[in-house]
Amino acid sequence: MSGATEAGRTLAMGQDEAVGGGRQSVEAPFGKALARLGQSRPDIVGLTADLGKYTDILPFRDAFPDRFFNVGMAEQNLVAIAAGLARTGKVPFATTYGVFATRRAYDFVAIALAHSNLDVKIVAGLPGLTTGYGGTHQAIEDLALMRMIPGLTIIDPCDATEIEAATEAIAAHRGPVYMRLLRGSVPVVFEAGYRFEIGKARPLREGSDIGIISTGFMTERALDAADALRIQGIAAGVLHVPTIKPFDAEAVATFAAGVSHIVTAENHVVVGGLASLVVETLFDAGIAKRVTRIGLPDRYIECGAVPTLQAKYGLTTEAVIATIAALK
Amino acid sequence: MLRNSPPGSADIGALERKATQLRRHMLTMARGQGQGYIGQGLGIADVLAALYFHELRYDPHNLAWPERDRFLLSTGHYSIALWAALAEAGILPVEELITYGADNSRLEMSTLDTTPGVEMIGGSLGHGLGQGVGQALGLRIDKSEARVFVELSDGEMQEGSTWEAAMSASHFRLDGLVALVDCNGIQADGPVVLDMEPVADKWRAFGWQTSEIDGNDMKAVVGALAGARERNGKPKAIVLRTLPGKGVPRIETSEKSHFFRIDVAQWDGIIAEFDKTVGAAQ
Numbered sequence: 053m054s055g056a057t058e059a060g061r062t063l064a065m066g067q068d069e070a071v072g073g074g075r076q077s078v079e080a081p082f083g084k085a086l087a088r089l090g091q092s093r094p095d096i097v098g099l100t101a102d103l104g105k106y107t108d109i110l111p112f113r114d115a116f117p118d119r120f121f122n123v124g125m126a127e128q129n130l131v132a133i134a135a136g137l138a139r140t141g142k143v144p145f146a147t148t149y150g151v152f153a154t155r156r157a158y159d160f161v162a163i164a165l166a167h168s169n170l171d172v173k174i175v176a177g178l179p180g181l182t183t184g185y186g187g188t189h190q191a192i193e194d195l196a197l198m199r200m201i202p203g204l205t206i207i208d209p210c211d212a213t214e215i216e217a218a219t220e221a222i223a224a225h226r227g228p229v230y231m232r233l234l235r236g237s238v239p240v241v242f243e244a245g246y247r248f249e250i251g252k253a254r255p256l257r258e259g260s261d262i263g264i265i266s267t268g269f270m271t272e273r274a275l276d277a278a279d280a281l282r283i284q285g286i287a288a289g290v291l292h293v294p295t296i297k298p299f300d301a302e303a304v305a306t307f308a309a310g311v312s313h314i315v316t317a318e319n320h321v322v323v324g325g326l327a328s329l330v331v332e333t334l335f336d337a338g339i340a341k342r343v344t345r346i347g348l349p350d351r352y353i354e355c356g357a358v359p360t361l362q363a364k365y366g367l368t369t370e371a372v373i374a375t376i377a378a379l380k
Numbered sequence: 381m382l383r384n385s386p387p388g389s390a391d392i393g394a395l396e397r398k399a400t401q402l403r404r405h406m407l408t409m410a411r412g413q414g415q416g417y418i419g420q421g422l423g424i425a426d427v428l429a430a431l432y433f434h435e436l437r438y439d440p441h442n443l444a445w446p447e448r449d450r451f452l453l454s455t456g457h458y459s460i461a462l463w464a465a466l467a468e469a470g471i472l473p474v475e476e477l478i479t480y481g482a483d484n485s486r487l488e489m490s491t492l493d494t495t496p497g498v499e500m501i502g503g504s505l506g507h508g509l510g511q512g513v514g515q516a517l518g519l520r521i522d523k524s525e526a527r528v529f530v531e532l533s534d535g536e537m538q539e540g541s542t543w544e545a546a547m548s549a550s551h552f553r554l555d556g557l558v559a560l561v562d563c564n565g566i567q568a569d570g571p572v573v574l575d576m577e578p579v580a581d582k583w584r585a586f587g588w589q590t591s592e593i594d595g596n597d598m599k600a601v602v603g604a605l606a607g608a609r610e611r612n613g614k615p616k617a618i619v620l621r622t623l624p625g626k627g628v629p630r631i632e633t634s635e636k637s638h639f640f641r642i643d644v645a646q647w648d649g650i651i652a653e654f655d656k657t658v659g660a661a662q
Contacts (some may be wrong), residue, residue, distance in 0.1 A: 085659045129544035136514020163504045
């Protein structure tokens with residue numbers, strides 16, 4: 053964890069909010085991956101709505117200034133312009149914060165993009181509790197909102213390795229995508245050979261006592277918790293589900309069938325996101341298992357330092373360990 | 381019709397006859413289901429006739445031609461006018477028009493982009509101009525000379541996204557983008573519920589080259605479109621003053637011209653009246 057944010061309250065706009073656990077990190081993995089892709093893909097264009105600096109897309113702008121447009125603070129227009137570009141054969145990557153891409157531009161994502169299955173990728177910063185800016189900036193319910201849109205693919209990556217792999221995968225995928233972005237200095241959790249595939253969940257740890265199903269940065273916490281619990285004699289398995297839609301129901305059902313108790317872990321409200329998806333999946337598959345949900349409560353979160361808030365609302369390794377230990 | 385006609389070449393009388401033919405198609409369509417957005421359609425008929433039979437470059441046999449000019453109907457509920465124009469242009473079969481608004485018809489009362497010749501899903505208002513900006517940017521990247529025409533309405537100017545798009549169009553100097561602003565003075569709750577005047581001044585203030593004309597005067601429409609061909613770094617706005625129901629006195633004077641629903645016998649009366657008026661004029 054970086055010293056500046058660990059020390060206490062800060063609301064600095066560009067702070068490295070996603071860093072944790074003393075791991076190695078990569079600076080701007082999304083922007084670098086997109087700039088690399090731009091070399092071989094002249095159809096890729098970049099867009100932002102006055103948040104280029106804060107959504108890591110500047111490496112793409114610097115490499116391809118003629119294929120980059122900053123539309124100002126206008127998220128409805130951001131999505132509409134992206135839709136128009138897609139109709140001329142371009143593959144736009146549009147960045148803004150998750151709150152603006154969802155709450156503010158929802159009708160445009162639904163009708164201008166998804167209804168026509170246009171090839172636009174929305175890359176959304178500050179997912180869940182990754183900023184101290186409070187309810188205006190914390191996209192705590194974006195997964196719930198976006199999964200209601202027919203045909204929209206939704207990705208919640210865990211780390212720098214997965215962000216790079218997912219950026220390549222969504223560029224190759226035909227159709228609209230919403231991807232959550234961990235920005236700035238992003239930790240490396242997965243080895244370089246880690247394979248990301250849209251729509252596929254990955255079992256990362258075996259364990260028959262407890263099964264943790266996680267998405268986004270909570271997978272990092274789940275893995276650390278599983279390692280710590282093993283020392284305590286608790287075998288916790290971990291299934292990482294980076295694609296929220298289409299949801300890998302088969303992998304979730306198979307994983308759940310092999311454990312006695314399921315814990316979901318997500319950087320999102322426990323309403324309408326991963327927890328809801330898992331419960332729906334188990335119900336459909338006829339699997340009756342207890343499910344304990346780790347995630348944000350159904351309320352707006354206050355301003356404050358990110359580590360303080362993540363600790364307060366249970367999005368830490370310690371909180372995952374404590375929740376699971378209490379189940380015994 | 382791969383090329384648009386050269387400026388100054390327009391046969392005004394022929395275009396007026398096309399507009400009359402579009403109106404006749406619309407009346408047939410509205411009679412089919414006994415209802416429709418006929419007021420708006422009749423009002424915009426002259427503009428669509430000028431576009432599809434003089435101004436736009438397109439190939440009815442190759443709708444995906446990359447160099448085609450794009451026409452985006454942002455007000456999806458004006459589809460009745462678009463179906464008439466697409467049929468008259470040879471893109472849709474004329475005999476299909478009668479299915480307008482019927483179950484399983486491709487000719488919806490609000491446009492979906494699954495119908496041939498339709499460039500966007502209209503109807504959620506405030507979507508068209510931004511999509512036009514995106515298409516104009518994409519065409520510029522491809523170094524294409526093709527232009528983008530976006531129809532939108534006076535009521536639609538109340539959607540903030542329209543102005544987001546207007547700002548960005550002049551910022552990006554999209555001189556191949558033409559906004560056709562249909563000011564017919566009606567919206568869902570009646571006469572325009574929020575005063576949008578002075579309309580032309582607003583577009584000028586946002587950096588657009590703006591003209592203001594009688595949208596039912598073919599000579600004026602053709603002239604304004606010719607003026608919008610300039611590539612001078614500015615997007616173009618043509619403010620069109622149109623009369624809802626134009627050409628059919630009984631609809632022109634109706635208070636419910638936003639959405640018109642009457643029985644078949646009354647439609648027959650209206651069509652007879654239209655034919656009589658047209659006959660007297662020609």
